[in-house]
Every structure is written in C-alpha cells, then in structure tokens.
Amino acid sequence: MAIAPHMNGKKEFANGQREVVIEARDIVVGFGNHIVLNHTDLDVYRGEILGFVGGSGSGKSVLMRTIIGLIHKRAGSIKVFGVDMDKACDLERRAVERRWGVLFQQGALFSSLTVMENLQFPVREYLKLSQRLLDDLAVAKLEMVGLDASVCSKFPSELSGGMTKRVALARALALDPEIVFLDEPTSGLDPIGAGDFDTLIATLQRTLGLTVYMVTHDLDSLHTVCDRIAVLAEGKVIAAGPMETMLKSEHPWLKSYFRGKRSRAGYQPQGKAMTPGVTV
Amino acid sequence: MVGVSGEILLEDTQQGDRLVLAGRGAWIAVNANGLETAIESLIRKYPSARNVAIDMAQVERLDTFGAWLLERLVRAFAQSGREAKVTGLKDDYRALMDELRNVKLEEVPARSGGQALRYALRSIGENVASVGGSFLAIVNMLGALVIALLRVFASPRKIRITSVVHQLDNVAWRAVPIILLITFLIGCIIAQQGLFHFRKFGADVYVVDMVGILVLRELGVLIVCIMVAGRSGSAYTAELGSMKMREEIDALQTMGFDPVEVLILPRILALIIGVPILTFLGSMAALYGGGLVCWLYGGIDPDIFLSRLKEAIALNTFQVGMIKAPFMALVIGAVACVEGLAVKGSAESLGRQTTASVVESIFLVIVLDGIFAIFFASIGM
Numbered sequence: 001m002a003i004a005p006h007m008n009g010k011k012e013f014a015n016g017q018r019e020v021v022i023e024a025r026d027i028v029v030g031f032g033n034h035i036v037l038n039h040t041d042l043d044v045y046r047g048e049i050l051g052f053v054g055g056s057g058s059g060k061s062v063l064m065r066t067i068i069g070l071i072h073k074r075a076g077s078i079k080v081f082g083v084d085m086d087k088a089c090d091l092e093r094r095a096v097e098r099r100w101g102v103l104f105q106q107g108a109l110f111s112s113l114t115v116m117e118n119l120q121f122p123v124r125e126y127l128k129l130s131q132r133l134l135d136d137l138a139v140a141k142l143e144m145v146g147l148d149a150s151v152c153s154k155f156p157s158e159l160s161g162g163m164t165k166r167v168a169l170a171r172a173l174a175l176d177p178e179i180v181f182l183d184e185p186t187s188g189l190d191p192i193g194a195g196d197f198d199t200l201i202a203t204l205q206r207t208l209g210l211t212v213y214m215v216t217h218d219l220d221s222l223h224t225v226c227d228r229i230a231v232l233a234e235g236k237v238i239a240a241g242p243m244e245t246m247l248k249s250e251h252p253w254l255k256s257y258f259r260g261k262r263s264r265a266g267y268q269p270q271g272k273a274m275t276p277g278v279t280v
Numbered sequence: 281m282v283g284v285s286g287e288i289l290l291e292d293t294q295q296g297d298r299l300v301l302a303g304r305g306a307w308i309a310v311n312a313n314g315l316e317t318a319i320e321s322l323i324r325k326y327p328s329a330r331n332v333a334i335d336m337a338q339v340e341r342l343d344t345f346g347a348w349l350l351e352r353l354v355r356a357f358a359q360s361g362r363e364a365k366v367t368g369l370k371d372d373y374r375a376l377m378d379e380l381r382n383v384k385l386e387e388v389p390a391r392s393g394g395q396a397l398r399y400a401l402r403s404i405g406e407n408v409a410s411v412g413g414s415f416l417a418i419v420n421m422l423g424a425l426v427i428a429l430l431r432v433f434a435s436p437r438k439i440r441i442t443s444v445v446h447q448l449d450n451v452a453w454r455a456v457p458i459i460l461l462i463t464f465l466i467g468c469i470i471a472q473q474g475l476f477h478f479r480k481f482g483a484d485v486y487v488v489d490m491v492g493i494l495v496l497r498e499l500g501v502l503i504v505c506i507m508v509a510g511r512s513g514s515a516y517t518a519e520l521g522s523m524k525m526r527e528e529i530d531a532l533q534t535m536g537f538d539p540v541e542v543l544i545l546p547r548i549l550a551l552i553i554g555v556p557i558l559t560f561l562g563s564m565a566a567l568y569g570g571g572l573v574c575w576l577y578g579g580i581d582p583d584i585f586l587s588r589l590k591e592a593i594a595l596n597t598f599q600v601g602m603i604k605a606p607f608m609a610l611v612i613g614a615v616a617c618v619e620g621l622a623v624k625g626s627a628e629s630l631g632r633q634t635t636a637s638v639v640e641s642i643f644l645v646i647v648l649d650g651i652f653a654i655f656f657a658s659i660g661m
Contacts, residue, residue: 144380
C-alpha cells in the first residue's frame with residue numbers, strides 16, 4: 001500500500017517539511033476481546049483539513065476519542081503540539097486541551113443552558129472577561145457560523161438539527177482553538193445544509209488558521225474541503241493522501257468507497273479531475 | 281496598557297488632531313481583559329481626535345478575541361463620525377477581520393424579564409395552573425388506562441404477559457428484601473416505643489393491640505407505598521422520560537401501537553399485582569418484628585402475643601390494609617407515567633419530572649389514605 005506524498009502541496013512549508021500537530025504512534029485500543037485499533041499510526045499537519053474515513057464500526061470515532069483522551073488506549077503514544085499526552089502533567093494536559101475544540105456527533109450542547117450560555121461557558125471558565133465582551137464574542141461566533149443573535153436565548157431542545165450543529169461548532173471554536181475535531185459534522189443535514197457546513201468549515205479554517213480533523217462519511221465533504229484523506233480499515237490506517245491518490249488506488253476497499261456507485265467517480269465515468277471547492 | 285506577561289499591547293501618540301495608535305505583542309484571549317480596558321480608556325481619552333490611524337504591524341498574534349476588540353475600537357470611532365484606518369495588518373488576519381466586520385450586534389432578545397414582584401406573582405399563578413394541569417393529566421391517564429384495559433379485555437391476546445412479568449420482577453420480586461427489612465424494623469420500633477410508654481401505667485400487653493392494628497390497617501401499606509413510589513415510580517418516570525426524549529414513544533405511535541397499551545398498562549398492572557403482595561409480606565414482617573421486640577424487650581411470650589393478637593384484630597383489620605393497596609398502586613403508577621410522558625428534551629427536565637413524580641405520588645398516597653380512613657369509618661369497618 002503506497003502512502004502517497006502530499007501531492008496538492010497547498011499548505012506545504014517551503015522546504016517541504018510540514019509541522020506535525022498530532023502524532024499518534026502504534027495505538028492499540030480494544031474493548032474486551034475485540035481489538036478495534038491495531039497498532040495504528042496517524043499524523044495530522046498544521047493548517048490542513050484531514051478527512052478521516054472508514055467503514056461503519058471500523059473505529060474512526062474511537063481513534064478520535066482516543067486522541068482527545070476520552071478512551072484509554074492499551075498501547076502507543078499520542079503527541080499533540082509535541083506534548084506526549086501520557087507523560088504530561090495535569091497542567092500541561094489542560095493547556096493542550098484548551099488549544100483544541102471538539103464538535104460531537106449529536107452536538108453535546110448543555111441542555112440546561114441557553115445557546116448564549118453554552119457559548120460563554122468555556123470562555124467564562126478559562127478567562128476573566130467583562131460580560132459585555134462575552135456577549136459580543138458569543139454573537140460574533142454565532143454570526144461566523146451563519147446564525148444570528150435571535151437564537152441566543154433559545155435552549156438546545158428548541159433548535160433544529162442544522163442549527164444544533166452550527167451552535168456546537170461555535171462552542172467548539174469558543175476558545176479560538178488551533179485544532180478542531182469534528183465527528184461527522186454533516187451527518188443528518190440535507191445536501192444544501194451539508195454543503196453550507198462544508199463551506200463554513202473551509203472558511204473558518206482559512207480565517208482562523210485552524211487544523212481540522214474531520215471524521216466523515218460524506219464523499220462531498222471529502223471532495224470539496226479535505227486537503228488530505230486518511231482511511232481506516234482492519235484497525236490500521238491503510239492509506240493517507242489527497243483525493244487524487246485515493247481515486248487512483250487499487251486497494252479493493254478504497255476502490256469500492258471512492259469509485260463505487262455513490263461516489264462522484266461512479267457517475268462521472270471520465271473521472272475528470274475534481275476541482276476543490278475551496279482554494280486558499 | 282500591558283498584557284498578562286507584562287508587555288505593552290497598545291500605545292497612543294497624539295499629533296495635533298491626528299491620533300496614532302500602535303498595537304504590539306499578542307492580541308489573544310489571555311490578554312483580552314487588559315486590552316479591553318485599554319481600548320475603553322482610549323476612547324474616553326481622545327474624544328476630539330479627528331483623524332485616527334491604527335497601526336497593527338507590530339502585532340505578532342491575533343485571534344478572534346483581539347480581532348473583535350480591534351473591530352470594536354474601529355466601530356467606536358466610527359460611531360462618533362471619525363474614521364479609523366487600520367494599517368499593517370498581516371495578510372493571514374485579514375480574512376478574520378473581514379468576517380468580524382460583518383457582525384451585526386443586535387439587541388439580544390431577553391427571555392423572561394419584568395420586575396421581581398411581577399415575576400413572583402406570575403410564578404405563583406403558573407404553579408397553581410400546573411397543579412390543575414397535572415390533576416387533569418392524571419384523570420386523563422386513568423381514562424386512557426380504562427380504554428386500554430377494555431381493549432385488552434375485548435381481545436385478550438393483546439395483553440403483554442411477558443412485559444407484565446418482567447415489570448413484576450422489577451417492582452415486586454426485587455423489592456422483597458428491602459421491603460421486608462424496612463417493615464421489620466418499623467414493627468420493632470413501634471413495639472419498643474409502645475412498651476416503653478405503656479409500661480408506665482402497666483398496660484404492656486396493649487402494645488400487641490397497637491402493633492397489630494397500626495401495622496395491618498395503616499403502616500404496612502403506607503410504608504410499602506412510599507418505598508414503591510421512591511423505588512419503582514421514579515424508575516417508571518425516568519424510563520418513559522428517556523424513551524420520550526429519544527423519540528421511542530413517537531416511533532411506537534407511528535407503527536400504530538398505543539403507548540398506553542404497550543408501555544403503561546403492563547407497568548401499572550405489575551404495580552397493582554405487586555403492591556398488595558408486598559403489603560402482605562411487609563405487614564407480616566412488621567408483626568414479626570413487633571412480636572420479637574415484645575418477647576425480648578417486653579417479656580411478652582410469643583404464645584401470649586399471638587393469643588392477644590387474635591383478640592385484638594379481626595379479619596376486617598387485615599382487609600382494610602389490603603383493599604387500599606391496589607388503589608394506591610394505581611395512583612403511584614398513573615402519576616409516574618404521566619410525569620414520564622411530560623419530560624421534554626433536556627436532561628434537566630428529566631430530573632425535574634422524576635422528582636415531581638415521587639413527591640406527587642407520596643402526597644397522593646397519603647391523601648388517599650385519609651379518604652379511605654373516612655370511608656371505612658363511615659361503613660363501620
């Protein structure tokens with residue numbers, strides 16, 4: 001299996017070296033007798049949008065949750081911003097945790113707080129800011145994710161699916177993180193909503209200089225916004241690289257995933273090159 | 281003005297009616313507080329400067345917090361009719377500033393306002409209305425239960441035996457040990473207290489009358505019902521509530537099932553069967569406890585206890601307690617299910633309804649007990 005070089009070179013450093021912000025090595029995670037991740041390696045580079053794909057139940061979310069420390073691993077090491085998360089003391093780990101934001105699949109908004117309070121919660125805990133600045137920033141974040149001040153006083157149970165995702169993204173961005181983890185951000189959205197969300201992620205990535213780690217099944221997201229795609233199968237990352245590499249691959253799973261009936265290549269037999277929707 | 285680590289973030293120099301502001305260092309979240317104060321005081325310090333230039337060339341880092349404060353500075357000058365020019369901003373940050381320029385700060389709509397008095401009055405009114413509302417909901421539930429029961433009688437195959445047995449296992453069988461223990465202790469305590477006080481006027485042996493009548497008529501059934509309301513009523517509310525939250529009840533409805541028939545009837549039937557059994561077991565345990573204390577602490581031999589008990593109580597003493605049990609079970613079940621179905625989307629609401637379920641059902645059980653007392657007294661039982 002050829003692990004392709006970074007072909008599109010969009011965000012490559014001048015010397016071809018790219019800064020690795022997440023370095024996962026030799027990760028083993030299992031539940032009972034079932035091994036989900038079997039010596040998995042993964043690198044995430046600064047400033048890229050990484051799409052992470054794999055079959056249902058292959059452990060995509062497990063790897064993400066392992067990196068952010070919600071699942072314990074049996075072996076391996078994870079370095080985030082060069083900090084080894086196992087060896088770091090509480091203070092160091094918390095400092096790293098402040099530099100990432102997580103969008104959970106169901107939003108995970110606090111149901112007893114209003115949208116405004118949800119957005120201000122992490123900021124209030126970590127920083128001492130005036131109420132006016134907190135309010136202004138919450139509204140600013142909401143507008144950045146395409147909502148407006150009218151949803152501020154709503155409770156999460158009063159929001160639609162798409163609005164929940166947007167508010168959850170705004171909360172993930174509340175502390176201006178450097179990395180955002182997105183767990184199936186477009187699942188449950190209509191194609192227009194999903195497309196808007198993709199554009200939103202690309203825009204935010206550009207304006208805030210984010211590194212995005214996106215677990216997804218959405219082929220359109222992979223085509224339009226992802227700089228690089230990593231594929232998880234049989235407990236290992238079997239391929240990582242830009243879309244072109246995935247389309248060229250002869251691995252049977254990759255072939256059926258990226259060139260199957262539901263893929264773009266499937267209904268565009270010429271296989272003409274996809275122009276990424278967003279260029280930087 | 282200085283940041284957290286002591287560096288200067290913003291410098292101001294005035295040249296005639298021209299004001300030059302120079303940003304420095306890291307305009308990021310940790311410095312946002314200091315930066316905000318600096319900006320506020322600057323705006324107040326130069327009310328007359330005609331021409332404002334903000335030089336951001338020296339700013340090393342900028343995040344949303346810093347960018348918003350810069351935007352606020354620009355807007356503050358713009359509001360008083362002066363233009364502030366931002367220069368030297370790094371290309372990387374230009375997109376962020378463009379994004380923030382479009383942010384419209386509308387008045388955030390207030391959720392609930394008004395003065396304290398109005399709020400207090402309104403909440404009293406809302407509470408009274410909600411008491412009426414929950415009474416209606418319970419009556420409604422009883423009606424729905426009767427309909428479901430009739431439907432089940434019409435076609436007995438519809439009755440969900442498995443479900444009833446499963447619930448019976450949860451609410452009755454598994455509750456036996458704790459109910460036995462608690463009622464046994466209550467029996468012991470009543471007997472001990474009775475002996476202690478009756479002994480003063482040599483009426484020791486009447487303790488047996490007191491224990492027998494109190495346990496069989498009132499305490500057995502009350503203690504069991506309070507335990508069941510806390511143990512099973514709350515479980516019913518939480519189960520139905522989380523099913524409601526996850527749209528499971530809606531799913532049942534769309535498949536053409538009646539949630540009352542599928543979920544609620546088996547639960548309430550299990551309670552109606554289970555609570556009398558528990559009441560019987562509980563009463564026996566309490567009598568046993570009472571007898572034990574009478575023997576060990578009061579010196580009343582078991583033979584005397586039993587013969588005295590035989591004289592003190594009649595069959596109807598026992599019947600009074602047992603007749604009440606299924607009605608109380610019905611009330612506990614109906615309240616628990618009504619509250620469960622009233623759960624809305626949030627975790628907080630689940631907690632609130634579960635509390636309400638337990639409090640309401642214990643309250644209603646005691647009210648019902650009082651009504652029964654009047655009823656039995658008037659028919660001479």
